Amino acid sequence: MFRVLKGRKQENGDSMSEFHFSSSPTMEDIRRLQSQFTAERDWNQFHQPRNLLLALVGEVGELAELFQWKGEVAEGLPGWTPSQRESLSQELSDVLIYLLELAEKCHVDLPQAVLTKMQLNAKKYPVGRVQGSAKKYTEYSSEDGACSTPQQ
Ligand SMILES: Nc1ccn([C@H]2C[C@H](O)[C@@H](COP(=O)(O)OP(=O)(O)OP(=O)(O)O)O2)c(=O)n1
Numbered sequence: 001m002f003r004v005l006k007g008r009k010q011e012n013g014d015s016m017s018e019f020h021f022s023s024s025p026t027m028e029d030i031r032r033l034q035s036q037f038t039a040e041r042d043w044n045q046f047h048q049p050r051n052l053l054l055a056l057v058g059e060v061g062e063l064a065e066l067f068q069w070k071g072e073v074a075e076g077l078p079g080w081t082p083s084q085r086e087s088l089s090q091e092l093s094d095v096l097i098y099l100l101e102l103a104e105k106c107h108v109d110l111p112q113a114v115l116t117k118m119q120l121n122a123k124k125y126p127v128g129r130v131q132g133s134a135k136k137y138t139e140y141s142s143e144d145g146a147c148s149t150p151q152q
Contacts (some may be wrong), residue, residue: 027111031100038101049105056098063091 025033038047066088067073077085103110124137 027100030097031104034097034101035104047105048103049102052098052102052105056095056102058089059094059098062096065124066091 038044066084078089080088100110103113129140130137
């Protein structure tokens with residue numbers, strides 16, 4: 001499930017993975033497959049937005065449990081067993097499945113919404129002003145130049 005990755009070094013010596021996803025399935029493919037799964041079981045009666053949100057939060061909890069008490073975990077999860085990695089794949093997938101179905105049932109076009117949100121993020125956090133700092137945009141003073149109230 002997890003690919004062996006070629007690593008490259010950043011200028012500061014930290015390794016940066018060249019990991020990338022497969023080009024399919026798309027978000028729309030997953031939405032359609034889950035929609036089919038739900039309809040075939042007559043489960044739309046249970047899959048209202050609030051229930052999907054609760055299911056999503058439950059799966060996020062299961063995901064968090066895999067990291068619980070481990071301390072800091074490095075990129076690529078060195079030392080994790082194949083079974084732990086498989087559990088992680090499954091929990092991440094459960095989160096994504098419920099997230100996409102929740103977006104569908106709320107009529108949010110998630111692939112477009114995420115692009116719009118990332119453009120907003122880039123405006124809130126201009127590279128030249130925030131590079132190397134993890135401060136939230138509200139913590140920058142107007143003298144720093146970062147937007148304290150970014151425009152939608
Ligand atoms: N009413 C349901 C039940 C399940 N699923 C789908 C979406 C999730 O991907 C997965 C969730 O299944 P489980 O509730 O059995 O949870 P887990 O797979 O996490 O099993 P466990 O809780 O034993 O780890 O199945 C769904 O769409 N609707």
